[in-house]
Amino acid sequence: MGGAGSLLSWPTRLIQTMFHWVASKFGPVATTFTRLNPAGQDRHALIDFMTRNEFLFHGRPHPTAADVATSISEGAYRDEDNDSFWVDHSELGRIGFLRLEDLSDRSPLFDLRLDGPVRGRGLGVEILRAATTYVFDTMPDVTRFEGQTREDNIAMRKTFVRCGWLKEAHYRDGWPVAGGAPMASVAYSILRRDWESGHTTTFIWDDLVDS
Numbered sequence: 001m002g003g004a005g006s007l008l009s010w011p012t013r014l015i016q017t018m019f020h021w022v023a024s025k026f027g028p029v030a031t032t033f034t035r036l037n038p039a040g041q042d043r044h045a046l047i048d049f050m051t052r053n054e055f056l057f058h059g060r061p062h063p064t065a066a067d068v069a070t071s072i073s074e075g076a077y078r079d080e081d082n083d084s085f086w087v088d089h090s091e092l093g094r095i096g097f098l099r100l101e102d103l104s105d106r107s108p109l110f111d112l113r114l115d116g117p118v119r120g121r122g123l124g125v126e127i128l129r130a131a132t133t134y135v136f137d138t139m140p141d142v143t144r145f146e147g148q149t150r151e152d153n154i155a156m157r158k159t160f161v162r163c164g165w166l167k168e169a170h171y172r173d174g175w176p177v178a179g180g181a182p183m184a185s186v187a188y189s190i191l192r193r194d195w196e197s198g199h200t201t202t203f204i205w206d207d208l209v210d211s
């Protein structure tokens with residue numbers, strides 16, 4: 001054993017050991033996306049994920065296996081407009097699902113769904129940042145990336161704001177609610193140029209106010 005480490009004094013080695021321990025506990029974590037094959041090898045896991053979780057802010061809060069199977073056969077998870085990914089976390093493993101929508105447009109949308117046990121930890125921020133990087137890095141024609149959610153989905157709305165996305169619309173009564181009054185649909189986006197500069201630009205909302 002004649003490596004450089006053995007030449008270091010014991011205080012230096014102790015500091016190194018402590019550094020590695022701290023880095024492993026609190027160091028940067030990585031979020032990656034694994035493209036899934038909804039009609040093939042991932043079919044069972046996708047149905048399991050969608051049916052074991054609840055999605056209170058989606059049109060279908062408790063999808064059945066038949067609902068998911070129909071969506072798979074209709075191409076909702078993968079066709080020319082849609083593509084789907086597992087969200088993988090370097091420490092927690094597989095933690096969620098991401099679908100990109102309207103991919104034939106220069107302004108795609110997304111649907112992000114975390115697994116129930118990992119919600120409530122603020123992980124949405126790093127995932128949305130990673131998804132934004134993925135979209136702008138791999139899709140050169142895309143100039144803006146959009147998202148919409150129901151007005152009472154505060155967790156998602158805070159995630160948008162924390163990632164530098166700008167609220168652009170508040171569609172009053174735009175979100176039908178089964179058995180209840182409609183709610184608002186709130187739209188956010190990030191521009192490629194804002195993502196590149198790291199600075200969120202805005203616009204004049206009341207630009208035609210009569211004086």
Ligand SMILES: CC(C)(COP(=O)(O)OP(=O)(O)OC[C@H]1O[C@@H](n2cnc3c(N)ncnc32)[C@H](O)[C@@H]1OP(=O)(O)O)[C@@H](O)C(=O)NCCC(=O)NCCS
Pocket residue numbers: 055056057058110111112113114115118119120121122123124125147148149153154155156158159
């Ligand atoms: C939306 C989602 C991705 C957000 O992920 P998350 O990181 O787990 O979000 P959190 O629950 O940590 O909430 C983020 C922030 O909103 C706050 N928040 C959440 N619900 C809130 C509420 N009802 N009122 C006030 N604040 C609320 C949290 O306290 C947190 O703020 P803090 O960090 O200051 O404490 C995740 O909850 C999810 O997958 N939900 C189900 C699917 C869904 O609705 N997807 C959105 C469709 S695009």
